[in-house]
Amino acid sequence: MKLYVFVVNTGTTLTFDTELAVQNVSDLKHAIQTKYKIAIQHQVLVVNGGECMAADRRVCSYSAGTDTNPIFLFNKEMILCERPPAIPKTTFSAENEMELKVEESLMMPAVFHTVASRTQLAVEMYEVAKKLCSFCEGLVHDEHLQHQGWAAIMANLEDCTYSYQKLLFKFENVYSNYLQSIDDIKLKLTHLGTAVSIMSKIPLLECLTRHSYRECLGRLDSSVGHGGAESEETEDEKSAELVLSSDIPRVHNKSLLGSFCKSVEHSALDSTDPGNVKEDRESSQNTTVEDSKTSVELNETDLPSFNVSLLDWINVQDRPNDVESLVRKCFDSMSRLDPKIIQPFLVECRQTIAKLDNQNMKAIKGLEDRLYALDQMIASCSRLVNEQKDLAQGFLANQKRAENLKDPSVLPDLCLSHANQLMIMLTNHRKLLDIKQKCTTAKQELANNLQVRLKWCCFVMLHADQDGEKLQALFRLVTELLERVKIVEALSTVPQMYCLAVVEVVRRKMFIKHYREWAGALIKDGKLLYEAEKAKRESFGKLFRKSFLRNRLFRGLDSWPPSFCTRKPRRFDSELPDISLTDLQFLQSFCPAEVQPLLRVPILCDFEPLHQHVLALHNLVKTVQSLDEMSQTITDLLNEQKVSNSQASPQSATTPRMEKLLHHSVFRVPCVLLCVPQLH
Structure with a gap:
């Protein structure tokens, strides 16, 4: 078994050992370079169907390499x-x-030696005929393989053309959409210039860049594990109350307000929009003049870091x-x-697509008829x-x-017959x-024809590859x-989102x-209500x-209320940042007018109905916890039952006192139902 590689340019077949079939294509290329001096x-290397062989794949992964289906x-x-x-x-x-x-043999006399010589010449002519026929068959077979190789490279060209057309179509669609949105893009860039001028005047709250809030939560979680639920509730309330305590002293806020005024002008000059830069410079100068009194009052030791x-x-x-580089x-x-x-x-x-679709170059006209004539x-x-x-x-x-007859009389006729047959064999x-x-x-003519077409194919594919790379770059x-x-x-x-x-x-x-105040009160009363009913x-x-x-007339008395x-x-x-109402007021006092409508103090929903609900629930708990006649009756009956069990008497444990209790209390409506306040 051999591995066959067919050189389409010259129509020659290269053979290699089958061990290369289990190696990579790169190894096969090295073997071709070593044995036949063709640089890597x-x-x-292409197989039938137009697939180009990848250097990192094994040769045997492709269905090619035989004498009838070689690697091209x-x-x-x-x-x-040239x-x-x-x-x-x-x-x-x-x-x-x-x-x-033949001419020399025809001149020989009619003797036994002439018969032997002409017989040897006839056998020699037959051997030459076999060699010539085998050689011609090889030439025609090579031309068929050249035709297959050309078909393979044309299939590869079709794949390249399809990929190129697909890439061009994709870029044209994206570019067309881009052309339609140019005005919108310019408008967005203008809006960014305005936003940059606003952002240069908005201070960044220091608490947004610190991790102290997360560390505080970490300490809070650790204290919960050691200090219990009460410490957690206390810490949560303190964390929430930071927002509402507008009187909490923040030493750096006032100093930050004054010093930030000085840096606005410098920050605004970094804006990307020249028109906005001019406006920002004027507004920052006005702001600096207005806040000069505040800046003078600041001590050097109060300058913020x-x-x-x-x-x-x-x-x-x-x-x-x-932003500027963007x-x-x-x-x-x-x-x-x-x-x-x-x-252009x-x-x-x-x-380039039109050149790739040049049918005059892709189709070799008359080649099939020519190959058929060669087969004939x-x-x-x-x-x-x-x-x-x-x-x-x-x-x-x-x-x-x-030789068997040994009769010289037959030699003249035999030699004459041999002479005629030699002339036929010579013809x-x-x-x-x-x-x-x-x-x-x-x-040779097919090789010359393929040379021109392969050169065309090489140039158009190279041009398409270069254009494809440029299209890829433009698409990116x-x-x-x-x-x-x-x-x-x-x-x-x-600015708005901030x-x-x-x-x-x-x-x-x-x-x-x-929410925590309402939930805490609700949970406290709800737990008491649940425990009272449970008791x-x-x-x-x-x-x-x-x-x-039990379980005869009164079913379901074993159930429990859900918690x-x-x-x-x-x-x-x-994980919310540690932003307080003071920070919001600080931003209100410093941010430009464009974002002032967004910095209003939030208004919460009315919690009064929830507080009324908590008050009603609290009254309900008090009512349930009160000792009514029904509960007293059950308690007395349990006590009587304990006494009767301790005496172990076979007589009935019902006493006149129990009859009195049953007569007066059992058939009364439980007062807990009458005392339930109406909940809104």
Whole structure:
């Protein structure tokens, strides 16, 4: 078994050991370079169907490598060469000597030696005929393989064309959408300039950059494990009350207000919009003049260490990609995507597709008919070989018969017959030489034809590959620009989102305080109510569990009420930043007018109905906990039952006192139902 590699350029077959089949394609390329001196960078290995062999895959993973389905090798160095590949002309040593030998044999006298010599010549002509036929069959087989190799490279070209068209179509769609949104992109960039000028005036709250709130929660969790539920409730209430305690002293707020005024002008000058920069400079100067009294009152020791604007914080999040570089990249991408540059390139791409679809170059007209004619020649060649074989066998038979007869009188007629047969064999030999010449010429012509077409294929695929890389780069450019525009759009809403988030945190903390107060009172009374009802049911159960009426007339007296509002709700909003109402008031006093409507103190819902509900529940608990006549009756009956059990008397344990209690109390409506207040 051999591994077959067919060189399409020259129509030659290379053979290798089958051990290479289990190795990588890169190893096969090294073997080709070592054995046949074809550089690796000039090798293109393709299998039937147009799939190009990958260097890191095994050779046996491809269904190719046999003599009828070889691996097709294209030599790029030979393709780019100016001269077409030369098909070597093979000449057998005896093929040109046949005519001279026949002429010499015809001049020999009619003797036994002449018969033997002519018989040997006939056998030799038959052997030459077999070689010529085999050689012609090889030439035609090579041309068929060249045709298959061309079909394989055309299939690969079709795949490349399809991928190229798909990429071009995808880019044209994205670019068309981009052209429609250019005005919108410019408007978003303008909005970002306005937002940048606003962000430069908005101070960043220091508590948003500290992790003290999370550390406080960590200490709180550890204290819960050691100090119990009361310490947790106390700490939670303290954390929530920070929002409402506007009187908590914050020494750095006032100093931060004054010092931040000094830095506004410098921050605003970093804005990307020149028009906004001018306006910001004027407004910052006015702000500085207005707050000069506040700044003068500050002592040097009170200067804050934290003096950062919202814009400063954004600029350091993705260094060196600050807001200015983001806008600069957007404008740079838009300039590179100018229609004056892209439209001519798209025209070139469409022309490349037209070149890739050149049917005059892709289809070799008449090649199938030519190969069919060559197959017919091979068939006639086989017939000539068979005829030469029959004639040679006739020579051998006549020689043997003459040797057996040993009659010289038959030699003249036999030699004359042999002379005629030699002329027939010489004619057949000439026909075989003509077929050989035609097959050799046909292979050379096909190689010349393929050379031109392979060179065209190489250039158009190279051009398509270069355009494809440029299309990929432009597609990435448009995609990245659209992603940056999304970031621009998000940054434009940062001032509003920042203020809304601060207000939302304050609102939630205010809500937490009221919610915990209401939930704590509700849980406390709910737990007492549940335990009181549970105690009464336990008392009645002890009395009624041995009664004859149980599970006969009164079913369901063994059930228990579900626990409700007996446990504290799970903790929530524990990771909120430590923003207080004082911080909100600080922002109100300093932020520009554009965001002032967003910095209003949040208004909570009315908790008064909930407080009334808690008060009603508290009254209900008091009523349930009170000792009514029904509960007293059950208690007395249980005591009497204990006394009767201790005496162990077989008589009935019912006493006149019990009858009196039953007469006066058992058939009364339980007062707990009459005392339940109406809940709203």
